[in-house]
Amino acid sequence: MAETVLETEGLTMRFGGVVAVDNVSLKLAARELRCLIGPNGAGKSTFFKCLCGLLTPTDGRVYLRGEDTTGWETHQIAALGVGIKMQVPSVMDGLSVHENIWMAARRHDDTAGANDRAEEVIARLALGPIARSPLARLAHGERQRVELGIVMAADPWLVLLDEPAAGMTAEEVARMGEIIREMTRTAAVLIVEHDMQFIRALASTVTVFHRGRVLMEDHVDRVMADPVVRDVYLGKQA
Amino acid sequence: MTGATRRDTALVVILGAALILGLPLVIDTHVLTLLVAYGMLALSLGLIWGFGGVLCFGQAAFFGLGAYTFAIAGINIGESTLPLILAVLVPAGFALVLGAMMFYGRLGDVYLAVITLVVSLILFRWLNTTAGPAYVIGNARLGGFNGIPGFPILNVPGRPDLMIWGEPLYYAAAVTLLVVFLLVSWLLRSSFGRIAIGIRENEERVALLGYDIRARKTVLFAIGAAIAGLAGALYATWAEVVTPTLFSLQQSAEIIIWCIVGGLGTRFGPILGAAVLAYLKFALGQQSVIDNMFILGLVLVLFVLFLPRGIAPELARLGAWATGSRRRPARRRPPPAGVADG
């Protein structure tokens, strides 16, 4: 059994009367690939934000590689080796693609090393032609890709991707799938996605969120065949 | 040093030297020295606001602290070298404490602006009440609203008998500004500076990369205060008197206006804005037909409406256009979000 890199215990996040995340206990093994699905407002993004310290959970605990990180500062959690791609791309708009990725790599390397790492990531993500363009000028799909590059450059062992394929072309989605597979060689990857095709292609375990709770957790095929899941999620989506 | 860095440094030194030597042909060096001190003050806010995204409404407080430290330490020590160093260190230390309280307390940008404003107002009000003989630091009387006159002015280090004033003071101050400018350029090229710019662009992302925003902002804030303090010392030795008006609301407002008019997010813009507007104020001060605060406000409104990026970016564009569009356009940094609209 591989080491557990992420574990939550009864994680709960309330916003006033809204319980966005409700008593979620979830475990993720090293190098595991897991998809998180659920209708809009199910609490997936909020769950991610609790994991990376952007939100402090109302209740429950988060363990990263066995360490209790509940209530830690965002930068402390990130520095452990956790990378996140947000649902709404969180990038440095006025800076170039290279500068964005360089800054991510610089956290764990010196200036020159970070430069090399940035070049590497830019080549891997085929961002070369736009490497010197400011992010503000890029299309949504490109910005998503750059944010993925920002995550990759820091070599995290836990990767959280919130809707990474949204707004991408079919070709880009295929390439994204390939890159995610590659990431699982060194990192556990947790992905929020709506695109069932994409999830099937990744053939991963799926955790279904519904109203802040975990409804089900199983292989993608069995989840898709489940009548309750179809009812709360797939039926409405189609 | 990379080629681009060397070119930038050479350009700054050549242009700086040309300005330092050329300006006295058109403007009196006495006035120029004041413009240099104000330019350095503007550079200090331009650094933390334009590049670090920290809008400090009380940059005048550090300017005033630098000036008062220079005066008070000078009276007690009897020469100017140590006071000059203290004029940098005291504001920096003060900013380190104030900044840590604000940034670690997770104050929003607006609260930060308000607190820095209130701090300079408190200093302003308090210094105005220090007229009595009870208010002394060592041998220096604080002097209330009359301030402190008669402190030792700048001297050649190690030679208290060799004072620097008049034309030599102008050259000393201008060269100091050039050196500070080069140091700021170096800082902005360093990893610390690049990450500071990242924080200006997107604080959340930089935190998600694992950088401690609070510590970095605090340090940048203190660096800005150190430069403002040095500017204050230059001002003090030029004016030969320091008064509480250094801390005034008007002084703080003017620094912000200099930065906006000159061009935020550029190194040279704030200095240019300070020089142009302070000179304008000086020229207007010779007449009494129009109130000069009115003119300053008018200039600000016109810039916000018609040249929101300020003078420096437009000059850079003009320069790029003049040298031919085949060459790469001059590097321009966009102003931080929200600044362009006002």
Ligand SMILES: Nc1ncnc2c1ncn2[C@@H]1O[C@H](COP(=O)(O)OP(=O)(O)O)[C@@H](O)[C@H]1O
């Ligand atoms: N900062 C917030 N303040 C108040 N309510 C929030 C906040 N963030 C999310 N919510 C609410 O929490 C619920 C879950 O949202 P979210 O995590 O974005 O869902 P998902 O990502 O699954 O679509 C929604 O009802 C949303 O309105």
Ligand SMILES: [Mg+2]
């Ligand atoms: Mg979401």
